[in-house]
Amino acid sequence: MTFGQEADEGAAYAILDAFVEAGGTLIDNADVYVDGRSEEILGRWMRDRPEHRKDLVIASKGRFPVTGQPGAGLSRAYLHRALDASLRRLGVERIDIYQAHGPDPRVPLEEFAEFAVEATAAGKVAHVGVSNFAGWQTALLHAEMLRSGGAAPVSLQPQYSLLVREPEWEQLPAVQALNMGTMVWGPLAAGWLTGKYRRDAGAPSGSRLGDDPNRGLEAFSRRGTERNWRIVETLAEVAAQHGLTSTHAALAWVMDRPGITAALVGARTADQLRTSLQAANLHLDPAATEILDKVSEPVTPDYPYTFLTEISGWNER
DSSP, X not given: OOBTTTBOXXXXXXXXXXXXXXXOOEEEOOTTGGGGHHHHHXXXXXXXXXXXXXXXXXXXXXXXXXXXBOOOSSOHHXXXXXXXXXXXXHTOSOEEEEEESXXXXXXXXXXXXXXXXXXXXXXXXXXXXXXXXXXXXXXXHHHHHHHTTSOOOOEEEOBOSSSOOGGGTTHHHHHHHTTOEEEEEOTTGGGTTTXXXXXXXXXXXXXXXXXXXXXXXXXXXXXXXXXXXXXXXXXXXHHXXXXXXXXXXXXXXXXXXXXXXXXXXXXXSHHHHHHHHTTTTOOOOHHHHHHHHHHTOOOOOSTTHHHHHHTXXXXXX
């Protein structure tokens, strides 16, 4: 969510209005998004649209540094400060799902579990989730929170798309086994799966990569591999054969995957959001799904995954 950066306050209001008009309920945010401004804009919109608050599920995250907020990480003391700051920016007394934005190797999971129990008991958080945790970290935290007398975490938020299927090895099986929800980020791979990027042309102006070709995980130099271009091109062909856009086909594929609860989509404009939301009730036929499954199949990592696949039938689970 880039309210306050890629979408100014007026555009953000239009996007949020379009979202609730379409029946949307889950809004995911984080304190680090645009240095807190994204939470502030969402908070002002909820203040100006009080009739919608009761129907919304507001999620946010803490872990990374924010200007004017000393510290970072998953320490109990820092997260209590970060949570209070998010509550102020959002203008709410309670966040419905508060998530660790990523693991912190310096802080034991027991300490995060202690924070979660305290924040929930104080009524500041309804439920706790995690984002970008490995499968084993999610399972350990689940056990620790129950041992600490709290409620189990309700969700994992991993990156997942036709370009990024590695969560199928550990993260998705873990949350399914633990009966947790999965709300995936990046289902369109930051625009790579919308059809706007082509192998023989640069990113169009006005797009994320047009503005910054070296942007983080989705940079042309990083994502422009032969495998990924094959996926992008095959997706476009499959979508056209079924009268769909690449955006619709990519989102439908994600939402049809086992264990996926929600796909988090970002938008710069209300029209962009409406386009994504049109995929909510779409389903690909088995032939189209098989083609996309095959072209996007991730390379099997070495041991233990090659052993599990070739000897133990892991891929048949």
